[in-house]
Amino acid sequence: MDTVAPPWSQTVGDEGRWPLGADPLDTAPMISPELFEIERKRVFGRVWLKVGRVHEIPTPGDYKVKRLDVARTSAILVRGKDGAIRAFHNICPHRGNKVIPEDGNETFGRARANVLSCRFHGWVFNTDGPIRAIPREANFGAIDKACLGLRPIHCDIWEGFIFVCLDETPRQTLTEYLGEIGTHFAGYPYGEATTSFRYSSVLNCNWRVALYAFTEGYHVPTIHAGTFPSLATLEQTSFRLFGPHSTSTLYVPPVEGVKPTPATAAFGGVLRSSDLHGPHLDKLPAEINPTRRSDFQFEFPTFFPNFLLHLGAGNGYPGIAFFTHQFWPLSYNRTLWEGTNYFRPPRNLAERVAIAHINALHRNGWSEDTSTMENSQEALESGVLPQMVLMDEELMIRNTHVNLQCCMDTP
Amino acid sequence: MGTLPKGFDHLSDLLPEWAFATENARSEKRWASTPRQFQVFYDAMMPELDRILALLAKYQAQGAPEDVANLFRLTMAFAEAAPHTEMYANSNSVPNSFDARRVVAAHGERAE
Numbered sequence: 001m002d003t004v005a006p007p008w009s010q011t012v013g014d015e016g017r018w019p020l021g022a023d024p025l026d027t028a029p030m031i032s033p034e035l036f037e038i039e040r041k042r043v044f045g046r047v048w049l050k051v052g053r054v055h056e057i058p059t060p061g062d063y064k065v066k067r068l069d070v071a072r073t074s075a076i077l078v079r080g081k082d083g084a085i086r087a088f089h090n091i092c093p094h095r096g097n098k099v100i101p102e103d104g105n106e107t108f109g110r111a112r113a114n115v116l117s118c119r120f121h122g123w124v125f126n127t128d129g130p131i132r133a134i135p136r137e138a139n140f141g142a143i144d145k146a147c148l149g150l151r152p153i154h155c156d157i158w159e160g161f162i163f164v165c166l167d168e169t170p171r172q173t174l175t176e177y178l179g180e181i182g183t184h185f186a187g188y189p190y191g192e193a194t195t196s197f198r199y200s201s202v203l204n205c206n207w208r209v210a211l212y213a214f215t216e217g218y219h220v221p222t223i224h225a226g227t228f229p230s231l232a233t234l235e236q237t238s239f240r241l242f243g244p245h246s247t248s249t250l251y252v253p254p255v256e257g258v259k260p261t262p263a264t265a266a267f268g269g270v271l272r273s274s275d276l277h278g279p280h281l282d283k284l285p286a287e288i289n290p291t292r293r294s295d296f297q298f299e300f301p302t303f304f305p306n307f308l309l310h311l312g313a314g315n316g317y318p319g320i321a322f323f324t325h326q327f328w329p330l331s332y333n334r335t336l337w338e339g340t341n342y343f344r345p346p347r348n349l350a351e352r353v354a355i356a357h358i359n360a361l362h363r364n365g366w367s368e369d370t371s372t373m374e375n376s377q378e379a380l381e382s383g384v385l386p387q388m389v390l391m392d393e394e395l396m397i398r399n400t401h402v403n404l405q406c407c408m409d410t411p
Numbered sequence: 412m413g414t415l416p417k418g419f420d421h422l423s424d425l426l427p428e429w430a431f432a433t434e435n436a437r438s439e440k441r442w443a444s445t446p447r448q449f450q451v452f453y454d455a456m457m458p459e460l461d462r463i464l465a466l467l468a469k470y471q472a473q474g475a476p477e478d479v480a481n482l483f484r485l486t487m488a489f490a491e492a493a494p495h496t497e498m499y500a501n502s503n504s505v506p507n508s509f510d511a512r513r514v515v516a517a518h519g520e521r522a523e
Binding site for chain 1: 486511516
């Protein structure tokens with residue numbers, strides 16, 4: 001595939017903070033329907049977007065339909081008879097019905113006998129795309145069946161995460177697109193953490209308002225004073241910019257006298273003392289927490305544009321291997337937020353309840369995070385704040401913002 | 412009323428009120444609970460928690476006998492209710508938070 005270097009690879013420096021400058025950022029993209037339309041097409045229509053994990057569709061025939069409202073489509077992710085995962089638009093090439101009816105943002109199912117069939121007129125497709133059977137085919141006259149397979153979407157996999165690119169001709173392969181952040185995060189046994197708890201909500205705010213709130217540690221001592229008072233000493237450091245992507249590391253130096261509450265100490269203790277769920281800092285990729293500090297909380301990145309992969313290695317929140325956030329624009333001021341915690345599968349009932357406790361604590365913390373977003377959107381829509389200033393630890397916001405603008409300025 | 416393993420009989424009064432099979436049902440219960448209900452639950456469960464966890468550790472993640480499954484469901488409820496007592500002053504919501512009813516758990520109806 002021919003690749004064209006995207007604009008960001010030439011413009012945004014990798015040298016750290018100051019190459020990005022210190023100017024205030026325009027808030028217009030968060031409140032403008034017109035700018036959102038440009039962003040929708042020039043960012044979300046072109047980049048690689050994470051849409052799933054391979055363990056969600058483990059055996060041939062398994063599929064997941066993921067709504068991609070930002071591109072006005074849905075993607076069928078299906079594992080073929082050959083074991084490969086492919087992506088198709090969920091549309092019948094006959095008259096446009098959805099091949100698989102959807103029951104929400106994510107729909108799971110199984111293709112019997114490795115075929116998908118449209119219930120409108122009974123067209124049948126192989127799970128690798130080609131049309132297999134058209135009822136009363138002779139009555140169509142001359143049709144070119146080679147053109148009547150499921151419409152493919154570019155699909156690739158990195159570390160078990162399924163990505164799609166909606167551009168007809170992607171400007172980069174997934175490996176090229178991820179670049180150094182792909183190697184920075186590579187090698188952790190993500191595939192072992194198959195017990196997941198996914199939460200979602202539609203937030204009445206621009207997707208950037210939600211994303212930005214989850215990509216800085218500055219808010220932690222204030223917003224999370226209720227659920228995570230122990231995080232008051234949070235240290236966000238080791239910033240790295242990888243083109244449009246970025247990362248940093250969160251450590252929490254212990255504070256004398258601050259201990260977990262009794263229930264959290266008991267439940268967390270089950271996981272901390274477990275050979276399976278306990279901290280496994282040795283399994284972190286070499287560049288993440290390189291000195292293996294024991295007060296490591298998690299690696300805290302932004303995978304451009306809308307995916308956060310917080311890698312904890314069983315440390316910090318006891319037992320959580322990693323957790324993810326994703327922010328899907330629905331309109332200029334509505335966003336589907338998804339947050340998912342990943343644990344290694346519990347072996348006994350004590351581990352199950354312990355995981356439930358940590359998962360609940362974390363879920364509750366997210367409800368503190370999401371509490372500011374709709375207020376921020378309403379206030380921003382007043383137009384009173386055309387620009388916003390950022391402090392050092394809000395660097396990843398700046399990197400995302402600058403690179404989004406870069407994409408939006410590219411015809 | 413369900414039964415609990417030997418040595419935990421004194422907690423069986425809590426079963427009808429707290430032991431549910433799904434996260435959604437447990438959430439509904441938490442959102443409807445009074446400060447007193449949280450405190451009574453906490454005061455009954457917390458002193459027994461180490462003993463409960465030791466027992467539950469002996470059973471595989473699936474397929475436990477009914478009395479153990481009851482204790483498991485009760486402890487699942489406690490796993491989610493305890494923060495309300497320990498951190499939220501027995502409030503049925505997280506202080507200064509987004510409306511929990513607007514958050515959808517993909518696994519919320521899955522029986523555990």
